Amino acid sequence: MQGVRTTPLKPLARIRRIVLRVVFGALIVGTLVVGGTAFRVWQVARVDDWTKADVAIVLGAAQYNGVPSDVLEARLQHALGLYKKGVVSYIATTGGRQPGDNFTEGQVGKLWLVKRGVPEDHVLQVGEGADTLGSLRAVASVAQERDLKTAVIVSDPWHSLRARTMAEDAGLHAWTSPTRSGPNVQTRETQWFYIKRETGALLYYRLMKAHAGVFDELKLPKIG
Numbered sequence: 001m002q003g004v005r006t007t008p009l010k011p012l013a014r015i016r017r018i019v020l021r022v023v024f025g026a027l028i029v030g031t032l033v034v035g036g037t038a039f040r041v042w043q044v045a046r047v048d049d050w051t052k053a054d055v056a057i058v059l060g061a062a063q064y065n066g067v068p069s070d071v072l073e074a075r076l077q078h079a080l081g082l083y084k085k086g087v088v089s090y091i092a093t094t095g096g097r098q099p100g101d102n103f104t105e106g107q108v109g110k111l112w113l114v115k116r117g118v119p120e121d122h123v124l125q126v127g128e129g130a131d132t133l134g135s136l137r138a139v140a141s142v143a144q145e146r147d148l149k150t151a152v153i154v155s156d157p158w159h160s161l162r163a164r165t166m167a168e169d170a171g172l173h174a175w176t177s178p179t180r181s182g183p184n185v186q187t188r189e190t191q192w193f194y195i196k197r198e199t200g201a202l203l204y205y206r207l208m209k210a211h212a213g214v215f216d217e218l219k220l221p222k223i224g
Contacts, residue, residue, distance in 0.1 A: 038199040044164070045157035045195075049175040054148035055124065056088040056177075057139055059132060059155040059163060060095015060105030068108050071156070074182030076112050079154045082177060083118055088152060092124040092142070094135035131211040132159070133166050140170035152177045158194035162202045169209075 056079045061072035068076060072095075079091050091113060095105020104127030113123050126142055129135030143151065151174045153163045160176040167174035183190075205211070 044161040053150040053152040055090040057092045063108040074179045078179040133211040
């Protein structure tokens, strides 16, 4: 009994099948990478680590002629709590100056903390950097000069993983203690928005080792 003969695939059909497999595989890998990163952003956002550190790094946010915005004040209040509980010996306030501003975000943060009882020489004002990456690199340089090796980063929850990643790349041994108050953490819609934003920004940073300025061009709200 003769076997059933199969007609060999034509070259064009064979190429089409290979292309479809490659595209399908790339989609699966991309979905896993994006989904896994989003899960890690959410997971790290839930971590509030009060392990003792040399310095708390308060990532900058908007200020209005010397008055911190609600976002920045929430971060400063949290860092003040870390200092008063003896978790950190120093607080670094970060953030540069926007065009037309009379103060840097770092200056405003220091003034706020000193006014509430933190000794001036225990607040490291780092008024450099227009974004998270620039600020953390500037803080890392100051920390190295003062032999400060460990840092707890204070920002909004969804910003934690990207900030920690950047800090570690800058040479700091870092963990996170995010604020749980402020306008960026009030609603589920806001939380979901920032998880998506931070997922894209973190993937961009891991690929390019640069600040994801493209997200600012899209006019998304800044969280640091």
